[in-house]
Amino acid sequence: MKLRIDQKQLAEAARRGHRRLPNNPLQPLLGGLLLETDGDSVTISGFDYETSTRAALAADVLEPGHVLVSGRLLADVTAAMPAGPIDLVVDGNEATLTAPGTTFTLPTMDRRDYPALPEAPASAGTVDGDLFAAAVVHAAQASMPDKEAAGKLEGLRGVHVAADGDHLTISATDRYRIVRHRLPWTPDGNTEGDLLVPAAHLAATVKQLSGGPVRVSFTSDITVAALANDTLTVTSRTIATPFPDIDRLFLDPAAASGWMRADAGELLDAVKRVALVNDKDDQTVALSFDSDQVTVQAGIHGPQAASSVGAESVDLDGFTAGYRAEWLTSVLAPIDGQVQIWFTTPNKPVLLAPIDDDGSVTDTYRAVCMPVRLK
Numbered sequence: 001m002k003l004r005i006d007q008k009q010l011a012e013a014a015r016r017g018h019r020r021l022p023n024n025p026l027q028p029l030l031g032g033l034l035l036e037t038d039g040d041s042v043t044i045s046g047f048d049y050e051t052s053t054r055a056a057l058a059a060d061v062l063e064p065g066h067v068l069v070s071g072r073l074l075a076d077v078t079a080a081m082p083a084g085p086i087d088l089v090v091d092g093n094e095a096t097l098t099a100p101g102t103t104f105t106l107p108t109m110d111r112r113d114y115p116a117l118p119e120a121p122a123s124a125g126t127v128d129g130d131l132f133a134a135a136v137v138h139a140a141q142a143s144m145p146d147k148e149a150a151g152k153l154e155g156l157r158g159v160h161v162a163a164d165g166d167h168l169t170i171s172a173t174d175r176y177r178i179v180r181h182r183l184p185w186t187p188d189g190n191t192e193g194d195l196l197v198p199a200a201h202l203a204a205t206v207k208q209l210s211g212g213p214v215r216v217s218f219t220s221d222i223t224v225a226a227l228a229n230d231t232l233t234v235t236s237r238t239i240a241t242p243f244p245d246i247d248r249l250f251l252d253p254a255a256a257s258g259w260m261r262a263d264a265g266e267l268l269d270a271v272k273r274v275a276l277v278n279d280k281d282d283q284t285v286a287l288s289f290d291s292d293q294v295t296v297q298a299g300i301h302g303p304q305a306a307s308s309v310g311a312e313s314v315d316l317d318g319f320t321a322g323y324r325a326e327w328l329t330s331v332l333a334p335i336d337g338q339v340q341i342w343f344t345t346p347n348k349p350v351l352l353a354p355i356d357d358d359g360s361v362t363d364t365y366r367a368v369c370m371p372v373r374l375k
Contacts, residue, residue: 001035001065001090003042005057007099010044010086011078013055016208016232017046018071020053032109033074035088036066045117046071051201052117053208054233067095068109077104118235120226121217125187127168129214129229133206135181136161138334139172140199142179154241159202161216162194163187168216171246172199177327178246178368181334185216193218195225196243197236205234250366251351256342258315260294261355264335270296270307271332275325277303284372285325289316298325321346322374331367347371 017033025031025048034045042059045052067090077097078086087098090108097104139159143149149157160171163185170181195218197205206214209229217226219238226235253259271285277299278284286297294311298304321343331352332339338355352367 001037001067001088002061002063003037003088004060004062004085005042005088007078007081007083007086009057011075011081013044013057013231014071014075014078017044017053017055018075020048020051020204020234021046021071022048029068029109029114031071032068032114033071034066034068034111034114037061037064047115047117049115050198050237051205052235054117056231065090066111068111068114069095069106070109073106077106118224120228120233120235121219121224123188123215123228124163124191124193124218125185126213126215127183127185129206129210129212131183132168132170132214133210134334135170135183136206137203138330139170139179139181140203141172141330142174142177143172143199144174146198146200148174152241155196155239155243157198158196158239158243159199160194160196160243161202163192163218171243173244173246173249176324176370177331178249178366179331179334180246180250180366182364191218194243195219196239196241197225198239201236205236208232208234249349249368251342251344251349251368253342253351253361255344256351257344258289258313258319259340259342260289260311260313260316261338261340262294262309262311264332264337264339264354266309267294267296267311267339268329268332270309271325271329273307274298274305275329277305278325282375283324283326284322284374285328286320286322286374288320289313289318291317316343319343319346320374321350322372323350323369324372327369331369334365347373 030048036043041056044055081099081102089096093108095106095108144156146157162169168183168185215228219225223238224235225238274296275298288295293308295308297306335354342351349368349370353361356362
């Protein structure tokens, strides 16, 4: 194989591919990146039996072929080479990369033992990559840690993406928090479908694909889902355990005994501020209400803190409830502007939603936060 390619493009593709490979692969081949020519382009692929990546780059292909080399070495070497064109020549068991004044020679691995990459399902539609990345990365924070998500709870270690007409819903829960984002998308026809991918894998994928439109491929009778942009395709093995039906867990606002509205950023800052006095044994913050403000308090023994935020509230005078600071800040974080929170009793979960500039509740985001008992 012999080709010429831009250093910046090759280095970026190698870096992205290497980052998705295992640090200590069970088989050395799984730490490699596969380069294959295809007409006037070269494809750089990686696979660890869970996630595969394929980056297609324009190149001047002088002799077609393929080569499998260490992903770490390829990423490090190409990043260190000078800007401009790089010549890549494969001869026997060596791959030589050359730029003016610089030459690297890398050992190759046997391509015949490399596993076949999964085929990506057909695209189901397109979504804005930046909006999708922000929603998935946030939802991933509310998923259950892998070590806790065993048996029937395995589905909670994933982020669930589902088509709902001309919108996508992105959901996750760890049983203490529930988050659901709703984004516009352009389906390819009357498409329905969903995917459930481990949260860490999906978050890493959407970060790589952000910056433009992203094509979403749902699962059908196979266990692989795919996301792609114009240059990169990533497939991920899905979680077999179904994602739970969380619709019934969202509080009906009509059943609430009271509600409040406040600036989400101010409330978030107040929670973070008072939580500084908490210790590892108690991460609770308490919310107390009167007619025109909410007071956030923390600290039971030793240091104590309180911070007040202006708020509009209905039927909450004298109401006090406790929440874990980490949970409350995580569900508040995506909201820009006003937030409305509905309450029933101090021992039941609350519902949060953003408020539009016209004062109406939007359907772009919903969250549930479980309370903790105040000592």
